Amino acid sequence: MTTMKMAAALGTVAVLGLAACSNGGTPHEAATEFAPDTEAEITFTWWGNDERAGWFEEALDLFNEEYPNVEVVRNFNPWDDYWTARNTEAAGQALPDVLMMDAGFLGEYADKGLFLDLGAYQGGLLDTGGYADTLLESGTVNDQLVGVPMGYNAWSMMYNKDLLDELGVPYPTDDMTLDDLEAYVLQVNQAGAAHDPKIYGASDYTGGFPGFIYSRMQEGEPVFTEDGAPAFDEGDVVDYLDSVADLRDNGDFYPVERTVALDPLGGFLGGEAALWFNFSTTVAQAMSDIGTENIGMVQAPTENGRHVLADHPSMLLSVAANSDEPDASAVLVDFLANSPEVKAIFGASLGAPPTDEGRAAVEQSTSDSVDFAYLDAIESEITESYPLLPSGYGSIEAKWGELHEQLLYGDIDTEQLAEELFSEMDMLLG
Structure with a gap:
């Protein structure tokens, strides 16, 4: 996470404290029908670049073809500016009617009562029938559905087929143990030692907090x-x-x-390491940065070769508790989350569509095909919901990365890393 992202996350912790007395989630008698000619004005905001903005404009135009009298006031920001703006609105109980949410901030906002419980709309204006229960659970806080996933992914181990073919090393498999992984890294290192620049098996795969979360899941242990x-x-x-x-x-x-x-590329994206541990949707980034479509994907190794996996929401849609138009907002959430036409516009750029109908609407790129095939292959092993992340999680993840870099430079040892991490969490989590 960049310094700017860390600052944004810290800002979220500070500003949302002002909204802690919110009476969000105010009970609302949810409508079960919404006439196409209903008049309403709602606001919708998302983060992203101009390309994503163009896709949302196209999707919202389709929404207005179906609901011509619902005016959607549209706004977007880059990531850092997005959270700065949302923090200010949260403090004043003035969030947009519909807003895109990240899993790392969902619990933080929901705990302050800033979101409407969309559970009352399920089976009516909001169709979640095609969603996996584990995925819906990841958008549920305090027994309230406060975020509807637009897409999902899962933790994975990617590998560069071009590099491994060049080195004559076989591809990793989906049943590797941690001991197998260590031996595999050494095998690639030996094969790549004479290469210029030298090819490595992997970067230190304990360098990110999501990897620690995955490890805890394999042990059947909670994270928070x-x-x-x-x-x-x-x-x-x-x-x-x-x-x-x-x-x-x-x-x-x-x-x-x-x-x-090489920042921000690193070993794998720079084409100098064979393995990368990340969420499956990032295979598109890997193919783009490395300049090859020959990227494979299997489950990350575990102690015993068996896996406990979770579907991780890549983007969610929430409705503000302060919304004056909750029914129209719920209709917009349903449209953006479920419309096959919308899924055809975005493809898998927001994660793999959660429903079979949504996936069928996607004209799959090579990266989409690899991602979807991986998710299909692990479907029976997705038995858990991704852990709900607490207030300040973004800063915790950033601190882990910062301290891990110090560990790699030899400035601190693992005991010091753990001690400093807990000092940070004590401050952020109280």
């Missing part, structure tokens, strides 16, 4: 408690980091100095 406190201790963090101590200490991971030099 219901009240947002960490459900792990410093020892758990140390054990996780020390699980790759031999590779780290022996210089077998992609060098941190080279990672910094």
